[in-house]
Amino acid sequence: MTTIRLDYGREGLNIEVPERNLIKVLRIRPAEPLSDPERAVEESLVDPIGCEPLAELARGKRTACIAVCDITRPVPNRLVLPPLLRALDEAGIARENILLLIATGLHRPNEGDELLEMLGPEIAENYRVENHVARDEASHVELGVTDAGTPICVDRRFVEADLHIVTGFIEPHLMAGFSGGRKLICPGLASVKTVKVFHGPALMDHANAREGCIEGNPVHAEALAAARMARVDFAVDVALDEARRMVGVFSGELEASHRAGVDFVRDTVGDETPRPADVVITTCAGHPLDATFYQAVKGATAALPAVKEGGTIILAAECREGLGGEEFCRLLRENGDINAFAKSLWDADFFFIDQWQYQKLSQAAAKADVVLVSDALPPDARPHVPIPLYETIDAALQEALNKHGPDAGIVTIPAGPNVLACSPR
DSSP states (O other): OEEEEEOOTTTOEEEEEOTTTEEEEOOOOOOOOOSSHHHHHHHHHHSOBSSOOHHHHHTTOOOEEEEEEOTTSOOOHHHHHHHHHHHHHHTTOOGGGEEEEEEOTTSOOOOTHHHHHHHOHHHHTTSEEEEOOTTOGGGEEEEEEOTTSOEEEEEHHHHTSSEEEEEEEOOEETTTEEOSGGGGTTTTTBOHHHHHHHTOHHHHHSTTSSTTOOTTOHHHHHHHHHHHHTTOOEEEEEEEOTTOOEEEEEEESHHHHHHHHHHHHHHHHEEEOSSOEEEEEEEOOSTTGGGSHHHHHHHHHHTGGGEEEEEEEEEEOOOTTOSOSHHHHHHHHHOOOHHHHHHHTTSTTOOOTTHHHHHHHHHHHHHSEEEEEOSOSOTTTGGGOSSOEESOHHHHHHHHHHHHOTTOOEEEETTGGGSEEEOOO
């Protein structure tokens, strides 16, 4: 047996896989961690990609809004934000005129101890920190309609600031190709009116709306169009290794800096399986991303390039906080049959908030059997998981081997969506 440690919850999970069945463990390639990450951020603000230094852009501005990711994203804000805030201070923007706006998208707000965890006490207690509220249409500004027909409504607090900054990190993303940059605006600071179209079934169904794909990806294109309309002045994105240490920082003009970050990340996170596997054991990269089943879907879609048609994807995700937001819970309660849901999506009068995540799960389930392993999912949520549920990897794996035979090939992806799985060329 081969012991493999999966990213699961905060502590991780060791599993045993029969050595003779194991094809490959897909991993992020080792990259040299930045020796002084905070200094690297500081230097990137002075010598950015594709635009003037941040201090020049900030000079003469009275107010600034910085969009930051919510608790579901492990952005190292304690390293990224201090140099950025110092640069704004030195440019003459008073602390009380700087807003840290949490780009929640349609997620719940982050408050209390979560803010301390996300930002560190020094920032959380001394700067104005507020949450985006997508459902409050009045708190957004209508900026127009994209060429593809998406109405763009963005948080008024961001739009009306003098200086607009986004921060985040870049990893493969199940819809937009890669996270970071433009996604802080849409869906991060967009209204329900915008997200309803942006995450509509047609865009989600597009062949290029998948991990690792930027070119020809309509989700990427719409998010970029929204960010341009919101006039993002400066972006700071970082790249992380499997231990979540900073290995790269990309600051500057929104599109140019994001493209540089994507090129770097693509080279470090891609790993190819020699052949598609009967069984893929994957995760949702552990805490904080695997706190809910909603986010855990990303681990299943990340495994698709590595699994055979008709194979099995075993998704290990703690899901300690349950299924997800109330809308997603209602969606699952009322649409427990995943195949029937996939058909209902195309009905003109069918719409649920968060249906896009379920749509991505249904796409994975159309290729392979997808099962969930969770020992922390709350009891009241268990009946509404639309895929088979197991307490242990051993039980799920044994069932998969019973189906595919004792010689079934197994691929594992311990870091789940943080790895860009590739099928043989």
